[in-house]
Amino acid sequence: MTARRWEWAFWIAAIAVPFLFPGKRLLINEIAILALFALSLDLLLGYAGIVSLGHAAFFGVGAYAAGLLAKHGLTEPVAGLLLASGAAAVVGFLSSFLVLRGSDLTRLMVTMGVALMLLEVANRFDGVTGGADGLQGVTMGPVLGLFRFDLFGRTACAYSLATLLVLFLIARRIVRSPFGLSLRAVKGNRLRAAAVGVPADARLVAIYTIAAAYAGAAGALLAQTTQFVSLDVLDFHRSADVLLVLVLGGSGYLYGGLIGAAIFKLMQDWLAALTPQYWQFWIGLVLVLVVLAGRERLSATAARLWARLARRPAREPPA
């Protein structure tokens, strides 16, 4: 099967799942949102080589922006999503200058610091954000004026999956463009990238801003489909989770965040039912195994097995 067919199969399955498991639509909605968030981090980590432990900053800005817009009268979700995403992009652009230089460690600390600051800002201005009580009174209108949100997550799930698909296709185009190529060049060898004329700083600012917009869109989806925003959207665990998701699925090929999000959420759902108090233990164990075994090695082994299986019939001598 060619890569293109795999992609078709992936998306047909993604669209079919809500119909096959109608009782799981709320969970599927959560997976789609986490997948979009992880896709956003993949643009940074997988293509530009920027590590972040504070990506929730932009998720949170998007969530609060979408929540506040809805609360103050702009209840149409798609317009709210675009504006919220734009707000996250502005914050992303401004903070991008902090991650241009420095080692991975400085970047981890700087991104984490920005997220912590935003969390405290949201906490401090509780008159606007609702502080620790969360943002109350978010009511969403129908999507595009047509589709009302329902209790079973039918609209929510379709809306999130559609947003994920559209933004995925744009991301796919970005990473395959000359711009995307220059990002990989900066990630691969900054010295040489400069020597062929790539302005590394400008390209990193651009992708950081785009990734922030993506994270903001994910945050907006959460605010809109749950009609609630709490400080949790900016919490450190959200930044850590999304990095974990990307490590689970693998970075640098765009599908890793999507697959990782599905694995993470399904494990969480399944383990939380089995051992409500200790599910994080098992997530932690899987994470350790994945990192120690090396995802590359795991996928290389899988690819070898696959190649062997695929070759076997061809090796049979003709009867």
Next chain:
Amino acid sequence: MIAALETVGLRKSFGALAATRDVSLRIEAGARHALIGPNGAGKTTLINLLSGVLRPDAGRILLDGADITFLPPHRRARRGMTRTFQINQLFAEMTPLETVALALSERRGLGRRWWRTLAAHADMLDEAAALLARFGLGDAMRLRASVLPYGKQRLLEIAIAIAGGPRVLLLDEPAAGVPEDERHEILSIVAALPDDVAVVLIEHDMDLVFSFARRISVLVDGALFVEGSPEEVARDPGVRQVYLGEARHG
């Protein structure tokens, strides 16, 4: 006539070590200019100053008469001065085709274009493939750079620099580390470089230097020692003493 590349009183020190001392050079358009000198003479420092990896403590660098002393490396590349590196600086995960296409796209100012895929730029990929074929890299153009044999990687180094469409090309020991039997490939590529490109060659291989250069500058201890035609430099008793004699026996 305005020189393609000119330096005026260039100086650079690392602590107490003066790596470049008042170097003033003129490289004419289409020149074939070699920079030689014993190890530690400051050749690589000079190339790093010219290409913008290092900033000089004093002095000026002019490209086609325009002051580029404080331009960052990528702006110098865009203005038509590209370089190769003594130690390979390749994109390990990218193929030669992608690497050369990147250089072409940056040269054409398409590096910010995100809405069309690289695959849709067929003319650019064709040009990249043609360039790689000229460098004998046609068969290897879809392999990752990290798996290419060392000699091919050295050729790719030059191909990338050429793809940038330079008027001035800085070659930092292009044949360094290349096995004897593969060296001729590098030599013939260097010999076939376009006539309108001014080439500055840093090299230890004296056969390559004397077969290639029409003008040679000798650096000793960071300063310009002698400059002249290959015959003049070869005849110069000082040069024979500090450099050539040493190299022949070394």
